[in-house]
Amino acid sequence: MLLEIKNLHVKYGNVEALHGVNIQVDEGEIVTILGANGAGKSTTLLAISGLVSVTSGQILFRGDALHRMSADKIVRAGITQSPEGRRVFSTLTVRENLNLGAFTANDPGRVRKTLGWIYELFPRLEERREQLAGTLSGGEQQMLAMGRALMANPKILLLDEPSLGLAPILVRTIFDTVREINRSGVTVILVEQNARVALKLAHRGYVMEVGNIVLADSADALLSDADVQNAYLGGKK
Amino acid sequence: MEEFFHQLTNGLAIGGIYALIALGYTMVYGVLKLINFAHGDLFTIGAYLGLTLLTSLSLNQYLGAFLGVLLLAVMVMGLVGIIGIILDRAAYRPLRQSPRLSAVVSALGASIFFQNAVMLIYGARYKFYPQGILPRIALNILGVDIPLMRILILLTSVVMMVALYLFIQKTKVGTAIRAAAIDQGAARLMGINVDRVIMIVFLIGPALGGVAGLMVGLYYGQINFTMGWVYGLKAFTAAILGGIGNIPGAMVGGLLLGVIEALGAAYISIAWKDAIAFCVLIGILIVRPTGLLGERVAEKV
Amino acid sequence: MSLLTLNKLTKKFGGLTAVDNVSFDADAGSVVGLIGPNGAGKTTVFNLITGNYQPNGGDIIFDGQSVAGLLTHKIVSLGIARTFQTIRLFQNLSVLENVLAGCHCRMKSGIFGGMFCTPAQRREERDALKLALRELEFVGLRQDAEQLSSNLSYGNQRLLEIARALATKPRLLILDEPAGGMNEQETDSLIRLIRRMRERGLTILLIEHDMGLVMEACQKLVVIEYGKKIAEGHPEEIKENPRVIEAYLGTDEDE
Amino acid sequence: MQNLPKRYIVYGILTAVLLCAPFFLNRYWVDVLNNVGLYAILGLSLNLIVGHTGLFNLGHAAFYAVGAYTAAILNTMYHIPILWLLPVCGITAGLFAGLVARPIIHLRGDYLCIVTIGVGEIVRIALINNVFDITGGANGIFGISRPELFGMKIRKPDEFFYLIWFFVAATIFLFHRLEQSRFGRALNYLREDEVAAEGSGINTAHYKLATFMLGAAWAGMAGNIYAAKMTIISPESFNFWESVVMFTLIILGGSGSIPGVLLGAFLLIGLPELFRGFANARMMIFGAAMVAMMIFRTQGILPPLPRKFPIDKIPESEGTP
Amino acid sequence: ADTIKIGLMAPLTGKWANEGQEMKQVVDLLADELNAAGGLLGKKVEVISEDDAGDPRQGALAAQRLSTQDVVASVGTYGSSTTEATQGIYDEYEIIQIANASTAVRLSEKGLPLFFRSCPRDDEQGIVGAKTLIKAGYKKIALLHDNTSYASGLATEIRNELEREGVKPVFFEALTPGEQDYAAILTKMKGANPDVVFFTGYYPEAGLMLRQKKEMGWNVPFMGGDATNNPDLIKSAGKDAAAGYMLVSPPVPGDLDTPEAKAFLDAFKKKYTGQPGSIWSVLAGDGFNVICEAIQKAGTTDTKKVAEYLKTQMKDFPGLTGKLAFNNKGDRVGDVYRIYKVDAGGNFVLQQ
Numbered sequence A: 001m002l003l004e005i006k007n008l009h010v011k012y013g014n015v016e017a018l019h020g021v022n023i024q025v026d027e028g029e030i031v032t033i034l035g036a037n038g039a040g041k042s043t044t045l046l047a048i049s050g051l052v053s054v055t056s057g058q059i060l061f062r063g064d065a066l067h068r069m070s071a072d073k074i075v076r077a078g079i080t081q082s083p084e085g086r087r088v089f090s091t092l093t094v095r096e097n098l099n100l101g102a103f104t105a106n107d108p109g110r111v112r113k114t115l116g117w118i119y120e121l122f123p124r125l126e127e128r129r130e131q132l133a134g135t136l137s138g139g140e141q142q143m144l145a146m147g148r149a150l151m152a153n154p155k156i157l158l159l160d161e162p163s164l165g166l167a168p169i170l171v172r173t174i175f176d177t178v179r180e181i182n183r184s185g186v187t188v189i190l191v192e193q194n195a196r197v198a199l200k201l202a203h204r205g206y207v208m209e210v211g212n213i214v215l216a217d218s219a220d221a222l223l224s225d226a227d228v229q230n231a232y233l234g235g236k237k
Numbered sequence B: 001m002e003e004f005f006h007q008l009t010n011g012l013a014i015g016g017i018y019a020l021i022a023l024g025y026t027m028v029y030g031v032l033k034l035i036n037f038a039h040g041d042l043f044t045i046g047a048y049l050g051l052t053l054l055t056s057l058s059l060n061q062y063l064g065a066f067l068g069v070l071l072l073a074v075m076v077m078g079l080v081g082i083i084g085i086i087l088d089r090a091a092y093r094p095l096r097q098s099p100r101l102s103a104v105v106s107a108l109g110a111s112i113f114f115q116n117a118v119m120l121i122y123g124a125r126y127k128f129y130p131q132g133i134l135p136r137i138a139l140n141i142l143g144v145d146i147p148l149m150r151i152l153i154l155l156t157s158v159v160m161m162v163a164l165y166l167f168i169q170k171t172k173v174g175t176a177i178r179a180a181a182i183d184q185g186a187a188r189l190m191g192i193n194v195d196r197v198i199m200i201v202f203l204i205g206p207a208l209g210g211v212a213g214l215m216v217g218l219y220y221g222q223i224n225f226t227m228g229w230v231y232g233l234k235a236f237t238a239a240i241l242g243g244i245g246n247i248p249g250a251m252v253g254g255l256l257l258g259v260i261e262a263l264g265a266a267y268i269s270i271a272w273k274d275a276i277a278f279c280v281l282i283g284i285l286i287v288r289p290t291g292l293l294g295e296r297v298a299e300k301v
Numbered sequence C: 001m002s003l004l005t006l007n008k009l010t011k012k013f014g015g016l017t018a019v020d021n022v023s024f025d026a027d028a029g030s031v032v033g034l035i036g037p038n039g040a041g042k043t044t045v046f047n048l049i050t051g052n053y054q055p056n057g058g059d060i061i062f063d064g065q066s067v068a069g070l071l072t073h074k075i076v077s078l079g080i081a082r083t084f085q086t087i088r089l090f091q092n093l094s095v096l097e098n099v100l101a102g103c104h105c106r107m108k109s110g111i112f113g114g115m116f117c118t119p120a121q122r123r124e125e126r127d128a129l130k131l132a133l134r135e136l137e138f139v140g141l142r143q144d145a146e147q148l149s150s151n152l153s154y155g156n157q158r159l160l161e162i163a164r165a166l167a168t169k170p171r172l173l174i175l176d177e178p179a180g181g182m183n184e185q186e187t188d189s190l191i192r193l194i195r196r197m198r199e200r201g202l203t204i205l206l207i208e209h210d211m212g213l214v215m216e217a218c219q220k221l222v223v224i225e226y227g228k229k230i231a232e233g234h235p236e237e238i239k240e241n242p243r244v245i246e247a248y249l250g251t252d253e254d255e
Numbered sequence D: 001m002q003n004l005p006k007r008y009i010v011y012g013i014l015t016a017v018l019l020c021a022p023f024f025l026n027r028y029w030v031d032v033l034n035n036v037g038l039y040a041i042l043g044l045s046l047n048l049i050v051g052h053t054g055l056f057n058l059g060h061a062a063f064y065a066v067g068a069y070t071a072a073i074l075n076t077m078y079h080i081p082i083l084w085l086l087p088v089c090g091i092t093a094g095l096f097a098g099l100v101a102r103p104i105i106h107l108r109g110d111y112l113c114i115v116t117i118g119v120g121e122i123v124r125i126a127l128i129n130n131v132f133d134i135t136g137g138a139n140g141i142f143g144i145s146r147p148e149l150f151g152m153k154i155r156k157p158d159e160f161f162y163l164i165w166f167f168v169a170a171t172i173f174l175f176h177r178l179e180q181s182r183f184g185r186a187l188n189y190l191r192e193d194e195v196a197a198e199g200s201g202i203n204t205a206h207y208k209l210a211t212f213m214l215g216a217a218w219a220g221m222a223g224n225i226y227a228a229k230m231t232i233i234s235p236e237s238f239n240f241w242e243s244v245v246m247f248t249l250i251i252l253g254g255s256g257s258i259p260g261v262l263l264g265a266f267l268l269i270g271l272p273e274l275f276r277g278f279a280n281a282r283m284m285i286f287g288a289a290m291v292a293m294m295i296f297r298t299q300g301i302l303p304p305l306p307r308k309f310p311i312d313k314i315p316e317s318e319g320t321p
Numbered sequence E: 001a002d003t004i005k006i007g008l009m010a011p012l013t014g015k016w017a018n019e020g021q022e023m024k025q026v027v028d029l030l031a032d033e034l035n036a037a038g039g040l041l042g043k044k045v046e047v048i049s050e051d052d053a054g055d056p057r058q059g060a061l062a063a064q065r066l067s068t069q070d071v072v073a074s075v076g077t078y079g080s081s082t083t084e085a086t087q088g089i090y091d092e093y094e095i096i097q098i099a100n101a102s103t104a105v106r107l108s109e110k111g112l113p114l115f116f117r118s119c120p121r122d123d124e125q126g127i128v129g130a131k132t133l134i135k136a137g138y139k140k141i142a143l144l145h146d147n148t149s150y151a152s153g154l155a156t157e158i159r160n161e162l163e164r165e166g167v168k169p170v171f172f173e174a175l176t177p178g179e180q181d182y183a184a185i186l187t188k189m190k191g192a193n194p195d196v197v198f199f200t201g202y203y204p205e206a207g208l209m210l211r212q213k214k215e216m217g218w219n220v221p222f223m224g225g226d227a228t229n230n231p232d233l234i235k236s237a238g239k240d241a242a243a244g245y246m247l248v249s250p251p252v253p254g255d256l257d258t259p260e261a262k263a264f265l266d267a268f269k270k271k272y273t274g275q276p277g278s279i280w281s282v283l284a285g286d287g288f289n290v291i292c293e294a295i296q297k298a299g300t301t302d303t304k305k306v307a308e309y310l311k312t313q314m315k316d317f318p319g320l321t322g323k324l325a326f327n328n329k330g331d332r333v334g335d336v337y338r339i340y341k342v343d344a345g346g347n348f349v350l351q352q
C-alpha cells in the first residue's frame, strides 16, 4: 500500500467537512474521486498535502504519518498537487513558476530535462515563458499549474480538476499525459467533474457524498453502476 | 552651485537612513502584506541596545573603533532580529488569516507597547552615545566637507540593498520568499517551509531596522524613545515612493525622499519641507499609482 | 436584426495581439457561442465589450450605439451584463445582497434618500427586493437568499452570478465559461436555464469549452484562434469544420 | 431572528444608563464620556470610509481639523454662533475632501493609506505655518465662544454631554439607515470586489468619492463641536496620532458595525483612563491590550451582523420576471 | 477632609515625559518635607498628580480630574498650549492654577483671577534676548524657531524687539522638532551668512545643531532661549561643540545660591541621586511652595482669599529660584532672566 487514508476527519472552523474518509492507493494506480460539489474531494487532497489540518484519523504514506508532517516535508516525500483554482504565482513569470515547482529537486540536470518535457507537452507555456502568470488565460494557467506539479517528478501526483477550462483538444492531451506519466511509474489521484473521462482513465474510483466515501470499486464497475450513472454521468447516454 | 551640491549630500545622507529602514519595512510588507508600524520602534530598540552594549562591553577599546563597531552592529542586528521574530509570533502570527486591517491595528498596538517599554526601561530622558567612538573625519568632495560617517551610512545602505536584492532574486531562499509573498498555500505546495520563510523575513527586516538605529545613535549621538515613530513614517513613505515590496524601490524611495526634503528645505521653506515631500509623493503616485519602480501587478478579469 | 456588432476589434498586450480584427454580430434573441483554444482571446473579447479593457482598434456597436471605450458601469446600465470566468461574487455578503448589487444601476435614491428614508426610496427598495427575489427564484436559489454567498456550492455560485447579472435588466448577457466546474447534471440544468433566459427575450453571448452545452444551446458559433476569427456559423457546420477540428476539437479517437 | 429583541433590550438599557450618567458620575468621568462621544462620531464617520468601503484612510484628522478651524475662524472673526456653523463646517470639510480625494481615489490599499497620511500631515503643517494668516499658527485659535442652545449657554461637561450624545444618536440613526440603503450596500460591494461591483453596474469611482466626502463632512461637524467644547484649538490636536486613534477604534470595535464602533470608542478612549493607576506603565499596558484584543477577536469585538430583509413579506411569484 | 489636596498637572508621559517626571519628583519631595515639618494648618498635604501627556485634550481631562478631587490649587503645567486648554476649567471650579513653565504671554492677559505662574513670560525673555544680541554688536542676526507655540512666540517677540531697534533679522524660519538631521537647515542658514544664530526652540534640537554645525566647519556663534537650559544640551552637542553657546534663562538649578535652594538640592540629591536637570521642575517646586505658604498665611483654603494673599501680601517670598511675588495678573515680578555661556568644560556659566 502506497498511501492509506484512515478514518480522516477535517474541520473548517466548527464545521466538519470530512467525516471519516477511508481511501487506499496502491503503487502505480490511477485513482479517481468522484462526487458532487462540496462533497469534500478537494478537502481530501488538501489534507494529503498538509494544507488543511487533520482533526483526527491518519494519512500514511508507505507507513509514514503524513498527517503529522508539515506541507513542505510532504512535498519532499514526493507528493505534489495541482490544486483547485490553479493558484499560480500571479506576479511571477511562467518560467519562475515552473522553477518553483522544482523547489525541492536537487538534480539540476533532471530538472532541465523535465522542463523540456513540459514545454513539449504544453508548447504554449514555452511561448509565454516570460509572461506573468497572472495575465495568462484561464486555460493557460491550468496548464501551468499542472506543469508546475510535474516539475518535482513526484511519486504521487494529486490533480484537482485538471481539465477545468481547457479546450477539448487539450483535455485529451492532459488525460493522455496522465496516462503516460502513470505508465512511467507515478501514482495519480484524480478529482474530476468529468466523471466519464475520469473513470475511463482510472483503475479504481471512490464516490464521495457530503464528507463520506459511499462507494469504492474498480473504474469499470463504477462506470456501469446504475447509481453512479444517474448521479454523475448525466444518466444513460 | 556649491550649496546645491552640499544640500544634495545632506539629502543623500539622511536618505540613506530612510532607505535602510525602508528596506526592512519593504521586506516584511512584501511577504505578509503587513504594514509593520512597529518597525520604527524596532529601530529605536536597535539604537538603545546599541548604546547599552557599547557602554557595557566597550568593544571598541579591545578591538579598535571599526572592528568594535562592526561587531556591535552584528550583535544589534541579531538581537533586534530575535525581537522581530518574537513580535511576529506574538502579535502577527495569530492574525494571518484575519482581515488585513486587524493586523495593522495589532502592529500599532505593538508599536505603542515597544515605545513605552523602552521608556520604562531606559527612562524618558534623552540618551546620549559617548562621543568619538568613530573618528569624526570629513572628506572634502568638490569643495564640500562631508563627514565620513555620512558616507559610511550611505554606503551601508547601498551594500545592504544590493546584498538583499541578490539574496531575494538569486538564492533559493529568496525565491521561496518571493513565492510565499504571493500565495502562502501554493508556496507550501511547492515544498516551501513558509513558517521558516516568515521567520527569516522577520529576522532580516527588523535587523536592518536595528542596525539603522545603531548608526543613527553613533552618528547623531542623541536618542529618544519616541524617535522611531518619525523615522518609521518616513521609511514607510520611502518604501511606498519606490514601490512597496520592491527592494531597489525602497532604496530609491529613501534616497529620493531625503533629497526632496533637503532641497525643499533649502529652496522653498524649511517649515514646509515635510509637506513638500508629501506633495511630491502624492504627485508621483498620481502619475505612477504603484510607486516609482512599481509593484508587479497581474490582475486579470 | 443584430443587437451587438463587433467591427474589426483589436486588442494588444505589449507585443502580443490578443484580439486581432475580430468582427461578428449577435442577433437579438439568439444565443451565440464564442469558442476557441485556450488563450485564443475569448475572455479578452468579453472584457472589451464590457469595458474592462479599452480596445486598440475597431468598434463595438450595441443597439446602434458605439460602446467602445465607455466605462463598465455605464455599459451595464445600457443593457449589457456579464459573469466572470473565475467566479467573482461578493464573498462576505449574502446571496440576496449579491443580487441586489445588480439592481443597483436601475435605482435612483442617493445619500439623502437613504438617510431620511423618503417614501420614494422605500418604494424603490421594495421593488428592488422583489426583483432580486424573482431572479433568485428564476435560477432556483430563492431558498438560499439569506446564506452567505461563499457557502454556496460551486455550481450554485455560478447561478448566483447569473442572477446578479439578470438583476441589471440586461438585453445582452455575457457568460464566460458558465459550466466550468459543473458536473453533467448541473450542466444540463444550465442548458435549460439558458433556454429560459432566451425565452425571456435575452440575447446571450457565451464562452464554453463544454461542447455538449455549446451544441445544444447556441444558434451560432464564432471560433477564434490566436486572436483571429477562423470560422463562424451554425453549430453543426462548425463541428465538421476541419480547421476547427484541428485547432480546437481534436479528433475523437476513443469513440 | 429570536435574539433580535434581546439585543435591542440590551441596547435600550445601555442607552438609559448612558442618559443618566451625568447624575451619578463626577464631572471628570462625564468629560471622559464626552470625549468618547466625540470619538464615536469621528469613528462612525471614518467607518463609512474604512469599514464600509474598505478605503484605507489614516488621515481623517485632516477633515476634522478643517471643520474645527472653519468653526473657529468664522466664530472668532464674524461672531457667528458656533452651532449655526455646523452645516458650514460639514460642507467645507466635505468639499475639501472632494478636492483632495479626486486625483488619488483610484490608488489601491496602502498607497491610498500613505497619501491620506500625507494629506493629514500637509493640513497640519499648513495650520502650524499659519496658512493664509488665519489659522493662528502653532498657537491655534482661542476665544471661541461657547455654544448656545435655546437661550442656554453650554459650558459644563454635563451640558456638553447631552449635546454631544444627541449628535451621536443622530449620527447612529442616520448612518444606520444609510447602511440599509442602496448607498450603503454599494459601499460594501466595492469593498468586497471592485471589478465585480463595476461589472454589476456600480459607478465605483463615484461612490468612493461620495463616501470620502460624506465621512469627511461628518468629521468636519465633529470638529465644530470639538472647537466649541475646547474653546481653543491648535494644530497639535489634529496630528497623525488622532487619525490612528480613529482608525484603531473602528477595527478594534468591529469594522463596519455601528455598535462595534461605539464600543471601540469606549475602549480606546475609556481604557487608558482606567489604566491611570498604572502611571508610567499605562500606555505600555494599553499597547499590549490592543494586540491582545485583536488576537482575541480578529474580526473586531462586535463585527457587523448581516443585513435583514423582509423576505417573508414577498410571496413567491408565478412566472418569469 | 483631613488633608489639604494640591494638584500637580504634568506631562508624565509623552514627549515631555522627562520634564514631567522630574516635576513630580520635586513636588513630592517638597510635600514630604512639609508634612514632616507638620503640614499645613495642622493637616497633611496630599499631592495628587495627573498626567497631561503634554497634550491639550489630555490636559483638559487631567484638569477635570483634579477639579473633581477637590484640590485647592493645581501646580503646572509645562506647555503653554496645554495650560491654556485647562485655564477655563480651573476658573470654572475656582481652583488656583500656578503654571511652572508655561511662558506664553497671553495666558495671564485674560484676566483670570486665580491664574498664576512661577515662571517668567516670553515678552520679558524676548526683550532680554534682543538686548543681549544688540549689546554684543551683532548686525546680521538669524532667528530660528521650531514652530511650537512657545518657540514661535518667542522668536516673534525677539524679532519685534530687534526691529524696534532698527535691526532686521537676515533669516527667520522654523525647523521641524523631533528630527535628528538638521544639516539641510544649517546649510541654508549658512547661505544667509549671519553673525549669530538665535534659536528659540528646545535643547535636543539645539544640541544636535551645535554638533552638526561644528562638523560642517561653520563656526558662527549660537544663542538660545530658556528652553535650551538643560544639561543634556551639552551631552547632545559634546563639550567642544557646545563651548561658547549662550542662552537666556532663569538660573540653572546649580546656580541657585539661596540657602533654601542649597538645602533643597541636597535633599533632592539624597532622595533621587543627582541634580534636577531642569529649572522648570524647580519652578514647579516654587509654585507648590508659594501656594502652601499662602494657605498657611491666609489661614484658609478658600481659593479667593489665597489668591488675594498671593497677589497683594506675598512679598519677597524666599523661593528656590529666588524671591517671589506676583503682580495683579498673576505673573511673577522681578527679573528672573540671566545670561549663560557654556565654557570649555561644558558648564553653564552665569555671565556678569
Ligand SMILES: Nc1ncnc2c1ncn2[C@@H]1O[C@H](COP(=O)(O)OP(=O)(O)OP(=O)(O)O)[C@@H](O)[C@H]1O
Pocket: A012, A013, A015, A017, A035, A036, A037, A038, A039, A040, A041, A042, A043, A044, A084, C151, C153, C154, C155
Ligand atoms: N476554506 C473553507 N472554509 C470553510 N468551509 C470550507 C472551506 N473549503 C471548503 N469548505 C466546505 O467544505 C466542504 C467540502 O468542500 P470541498 O471544496 O472539499 O468540496 P469538493 O468536493 O472539492 O467540491 P467542488 O466540486 O465544488 O470542488 C464544503 O461544504 C465546503 O463548503
Ligand SMILES: Nc1ncnc2c1ncn2[C@@H]1O[C@H](COP(=O)(O)OP(=O)(O)OP(=O)(O)O)[C@@H](O)[C@H]1O
Pocket: A131, A135, A136, A137, A138, A139, A140, A165, B300, C013, C016, C018, C036, C037, C038, C039, C040, C041, C042, C043, C044, C045, C085
Ligand atoms: N493583461 C494581459 N497581459 C498580457 N497578456 C494577456 C493579458 N490578458 C490576456 N493576455 C493573453 O492574451 C491571450 C488571450 O487571453 P484570453 O484570456 O482572452 O484567452 P481565452 O480565449 O479566454 O482563453 P481560455 O479559454 O483559456 O480562458 C492569452 O494568451 C493571454 O496570455
Ligand SMILES: CC(C)C[C@H](N)C(=O)O
Pocket: E078, E079, E080, E081, E101, E102, E103, E104, E149, E150, E226, E227, E280
Ligand atoms: C521654555 C518652555 C518651558 C516653555 C513652555 N514649553 C511653554 O510652552 O511655554
Ligand SMILES: [Mg+2]
Pocket: A041, A042, A043, A084, A160
Ligand atoms: Mg473541489
Ligand SMILES: [Mg+2]
Pocket: A137, A138, A139, C042, C043, C044, C085
Ligand atoms: Mg477565458
